[in-house]
Amino acid sequence: MHLLDPGALxxxxxxxxxxxxxxxETGLLIGFLLPGDTLLLAAGVLxxxxxxxxxxxxxLVAATAGALxxxQAGYxxxxxxxxWVLRSSPEGRLRAALDRSxxxxxxxxxxxxxxLARFVPVVRTVIxxxxxxxxxxxxxxxxxxxxxxAVWACAIPLAGWALGTRVPGLERYVTGLVVVAVxxxxxxxxxxWLRTRxxxxxxxxxxxx
Numbered sequence: 001m002h003l004l005d006p007g008a009l010x011x012x013x014x015x016x017x018x019x020x021x022x023x024x025e026t027g028l029l030i031g032f033l034l035p036g037d038t039l040l041l042a043a044g045v046l047x048x049x050x051x052x053x054x055x056x057x058x059x060l061v062a063a064t065a066g067a068l069x070x071x072q073a074g075y076x077x078x079x080x081x082x083x084w085v086l087r088s089s090p091e092g093r094l095r096a097a098l099d100r101s102x103x104x105x106x107x108x109x110x111x112x113x114x115x116l117a118r119f120v121p122v123v124r125t126v127i128x129x130x131x132x133x134x135x136x137x138x139x140x141x142x143x144x145x146x147x148x149x150a151v152w153a154c155a156i157p158l159a160g161w162a163l164g165t166r167v168p169g170l171e172r173y174v175t176g177l178v179v180v181a182v183x184x185x186x187x188x189x190x191x192x193w194l195r196t197r198x199x200x201x202x203x204x205x206x207x208x209x
Contacts, residue, residue, distance in 0.1 A: 037121060
Protein backbone atom coordinates (compact mmCIF):
# COMPACT_ATOMS: atom_id res chain seq x y z
CA MET A 1 0.00 0.00 0.00
CA HIS A 2 1.27 3.46 -0.96
CA LEU A 3 0.49 6.04 1.72
CA LEU A 4 0.06 8.76 -0.90
CA ASP A 5 -2.46 6.70 -2.91
CA PRO A 6 -6.02 7.66 -1.81
CA GLY A 7 -7.52 4.50 -3.28
CA ALA A 8 -5.12 2.29 -1.32
CA LEU A 9 -5.68 4.24 1.89
CA UNK A 10 -9.45 4.03 1.61
CA UNK A 11 -9.36 0.35 0.70
CA UNK A 12 -7.13 -0.51 3.65
CA UNK A 13 -8.50 1.76 6.39
CA UNK A 14 -11.88 3.06 5.26
CA UNK A 15 -13.29 6.08 7.08
CA UNK A 16 -10.70 5.69 9.85
CA UNK A 17 -8.02 6.41 7.25
CA UNK A 18 -9.81 9.62 6.30
CA UNK A 19 -9.79 10.79 9.91
CA UNK A 20 -6.09 10.02 10.42
CA UNK A 21 -4.91 11.55 7.14
CA UNK A 22 -6.81 14.81 7.66
CA UNK A 23 -5.68 14.98 11.28
CA UNK A 24 -2.06 14.71 10.16
CA GLU A 25 -2.43 16.94 7.10
CA THR A 26 -3.92 19.85 9.04
CA GLY A 27 -2.18 19.23 12.37
CA LEU A 28 1.45 18.46 11.57
CA LEU A 29 3.76 20.30 9.22
CA ILE A 30 4.79 17.04 7.54
CA GLY A 31 1.14 16.61 6.56
CA PHE A 32 1.46 18.71 3.40
CA LEU A 33 2.71 15.50 1.74
CA LEU A 34 -0.62 13.76 2.34
CA PRO A 35 -3.49 13.67 -0.22
CA GLY A 36 -6.25 15.63 1.55
CA ASP A 37 -8.39 16.96 -1.33
CA THR A 38 -7.96 13.89 -3.50
CA LEU A 39 -8.74 11.57 -0.60
CA LEU A 40 -12.02 13.39 0.07
CA LEU A 41 -12.97 13.40 -3.61
CA ALA A 42 -12.23 9.69 -3.95
CA ALA A 43 -14.17 8.90 -0.77
CA GLY A 44 -17.20 10.74 -2.10
CA VAL A 45 -17.10 8.85 -5.40
CA LEU A 46 -16.73 5.49 -3.65
CA UNK A 47 -19.67 6.24 -1.36
CA UNK A 48 -21.88 6.75 -4.43
CA UNK A 49 -21.12 3.45 -6.20
CA UNK A 50 -23.64 0.59 -6.23
CA UNK A 51 -21.51 -1.34 -3.75
CA UNK A 52 -21.46 1.68 -1.39
CA UNK A 53 -17.84 0.92 -0.55
CA UNK A 54 -17.88 3.72 2.02
CA UNK A 55 -20.84 5.15 3.95
CA UNK A 56 -21.33 8.80 3.03
CA UNK A 57 -22.35 9.73 6.57
CA UNK A 58 -19.23 8.10 7.98
CA UNK A 59 -17.04 9.88 5.43
CA LEU A 60 -18.48 13.28 6.37
CA VAL A 61 -18.14 12.68 10.11
CA ALA A 62 -14.58 11.33 9.88
CA ALA A 63 -13.47 14.09 7.51
CA THR A 64 -14.95 16.87 9.64
CA ALA A 65 -13.55 15.47 12.88
CA GLY A 66 -10.06 15.02 11.41
CA ALA A 67 -10.02 18.47 9.83
CA LEU A 68 -11.19 20.30 12.95
CA UNK A 69 -9.07 18.44 15.48
CA UNK A 70 -6.04 18.67 13.22
CA UNK A 71 -6.38 22.43 12.86
CA GLN A 72 -6.56 22.89 16.63
CA ALA A 73 -3.48 20.69 17.04
CA GLY A 74 -1.62 22.74 14.43
CA TYR A 75 -2.55 25.96 16.21
CA UNK A 76 -1.30 24.54 19.52
CA UNK A 77 1.94 23.46 17.80
CA UNK A 78 2.55 26.98 16.53
CA UNK A 79 1.64 28.54 19.86
CA UNK A 80 4.02 26.23 21.70
CA UNK A 81 7.07 27.05 19.62
CA UNK A 82 6.54 26.61 15.91
CA UNK A 83 8.84 29.51 15.00
CA TRP A 84 11.46 26.96 13.98
CA VAL A 85 9.45 26.76 10.74
CA LEU A 86 10.71 30.21 9.83
CA ARG A 87 14.21 28.79 9.72
CA SER A 88 13.27 26.20 7.09
CA SER A 89 14.81 26.29 3.65
CA PRO A 90 13.78 29.64 2.14
CA GLU A 91 13.02 27.98 -1.20
CA GLY A 92 11.14 25.01 0.28
CA ARG A 93 7.42 24.38 -0.11
CA LEU A 94 6.74 25.16 3.54
CA ARG A 95 8.52 28.49 3.31
CA ALA A 96 6.62 29.35 0.13
CA ALA A 97 3.36 28.41 1.84
CA LEU A 98 4.25 30.63 4.80
CA ASP A 99 4.84 33.53 2.43
CA ARG A 100 1.58 32.84 0.63
CA SER A 101 -0.31 32.58 3.91
CA UNK A 102 1.09 35.91 5.02
CA UNK A 103 0.03 37.49 1.73
CA UNK A 104 -3.49 36.09 2.12
CA UNK A 105 -3.76 37.51 5.64
CA UNK A 106 -2.73 40.94 4.37
CA UNK A 107 -5.23 40.77 1.52
CA UNK A 108 -8.27 39.11 3.11
CA UNK A 109 -7.77 39.51 6.85
CA UNK A 110 -7.31 36.79 9.43
CA UNK A 111 -10.84 35.36 9.56
CA UNK A 112 -11.36 34.99 5.82
CA UNK A 113 -7.86 33.62 5.34
CA UNK A 114 -8.44 30.87 7.90
CA UNK A 115 -11.57 29.85 5.96
CA LEU A 116 -10.15 30.20 2.44
CA ALA A 117 -6.88 28.46 3.29
CA ARG A 118 -8.75 25.19 3.71
CA PHE A 119 -9.13 25.01 -0.05
CA VAL A 120 -5.46 25.70 -0.84
CA PRO A 121 -3.09 22.70 -0.64
CA VAL A 122 -0.05 23.14 1.63
CA VAL A 123 -1.36 26.54 2.80
CA ARG A 124 -4.06 24.77 4.81
CA THR A 125 -1.28 22.83 6.56
CA VAL A 126 0.74 25.95 7.36
CA ILE A 127 -2.00 28.42 8.29
CA UNK A 128 -2.85 26.68 11.56
CA UNK A 129 0.61 26.79 13.18
CA UNK A 130 1.11 30.23 11.64
CA UNK A 131 -2.00 31.46 13.47
CA UNK A 132 -0.56 30.08 16.69
CA UNK A 133 2.85 31.65 16.06
CA UNK A 134 1.33 35.07 15.40
CA UNK A 135 -0.88 34.84 18.48
CA UNK A 136 -4.25 34.95 16.71
CA UNK A 137 -6.78 34.82 19.60
CA UNK A 138 -7.84 31.22 20.29
CA UNK A 139 -11.54 32.09 20.10
CA UNK A 140 -11.17 33.82 16.73
CA UNK A 141 -9.11 30.98 15.29
CA UNK A 142 -11.44 28.26 16.58
CA UNK A 143 -14.62 29.87 15.27
CA UNK A 144 -13.30 30.42 11.77
CA UNK A 145 -11.37 27.18 11.44
CA UNK A 146 -14.55 25.30 12.38
CA UNK A 147 -16.49 27.18 9.71
CA UNK A 148 -13.86 26.63 7.02
CA UNK A 149 -13.04 23.08 8.08
CA ALA A 150 -16.66 21.90 8.14
CA VAL A 151 -17.39 23.40 4.71
CA TRP A 152 -14.22 21.96 3.16
CA ALA A 153 -14.55 18.50 4.74
CA CYS A 154 -18.16 18.16 3.59
CA ALA A 155 -18.16 19.99 0.24
CA ILE A 156 -15.50 17.90 -1.51
CA PRO A 157 -16.88 14.44 -0.56
CA LEU A 158 -20.39 15.63 -1.46
CA ALA A 159 -19.09 16.84 -4.83
CA GLY A 160 -17.53 13.41 -5.39
CA TRP A 161 -20.75 11.70 -4.30
CA ALA A 162 -22.85 13.87 -6.65
CA LEU A 163 -20.49 13.10 -9.50
CA GLY A 164 -20.55 9.39 -8.70
CA THR A 165 -24.34 9.22 -8.63
CA ARG A 166 -24.59 10.88 -12.04
CA VAL A 167 -21.86 8.89 -13.79
CA PRO A 168 -22.47 5.13 -13.41
CA GLY A 169 -19.33 3.09 -12.89
CA LEU A 170 -17.23 6.13 -12.01
CA GLU A 171 -15.92 4.39 -8.90
CA ARG A 172 -13.88 2.14 -11.21
CA TYR A 173 -11.94 5.19 -12.37
CA VAL A 174 -11.11 6.70 -8.99
CA THR A 175 -7.38 6.37 -9.67
CA GLY A 176 -7.71 8.34 -12.89
CA LEU A 177 -9.70 11.05 -11.15
CA VAL A 178 -7.04 11.27 -8.48
CA VAL A 179 -4.30 11.63 -11.11
CA VAL A 180 -6.22 14.48 -12.76
CA ALA A 181 -6.84 16.20 -9.41
CA VAL A 182 -3.20 15.86 -8.37
CA UNK A 183 -2.06 17.15 -11.74
CA UNK A 184 -4.30 20.21 -11.42
CA UNK A 185 -2.94 20.85 -7.92
CA UNK A 186 0.66 20.54 -9.09
CA UNK A 187 0.08 22.93 -12.01
CA UNK A 188 -1.63 25.47 -9.74
CA UNK A 189 1.11 25.24 -7.12
CA UNK A 190 3.83 25.58 -9.76
CA UNK A 191 2.15 28.65 -11.26
CA UNK A 192 1.86 30.25 -7.82
CA TRP A 193 5.52 29.44 -7.06
CA LEU A 194 6.64 31.01 -10.32
CA ARG A 195 4.60 34.14 -9.61
CA THR A 196 6.04 34.38 -6.11
CA ARG A 197 9.58 33.86 -7.38
CA UNK A 198 9.08 36.50 -10.07
CA UNK A 199 7.71 38.97 -7.52
CA UNK A 200 10.73 38.40 -5.27
CA UNK A 201 13.14 38.97 -8.13
CA UNK A 202 11.24 42.10 -9.15
CA UNK A 203 11.42 43.45 -5.61
CA UNK A 204 15.11 42.59 -5.30
CA UNK A 205 15.98 44.24 -8.63
CA UNK A 206 15.18 47.86 -7.69
CA UNK A 207 16.75 47.35 -4.26
CA UNK A 208 19.97 46.14 -5.82
CA UNK A 209 19.95 49.02 -8.23
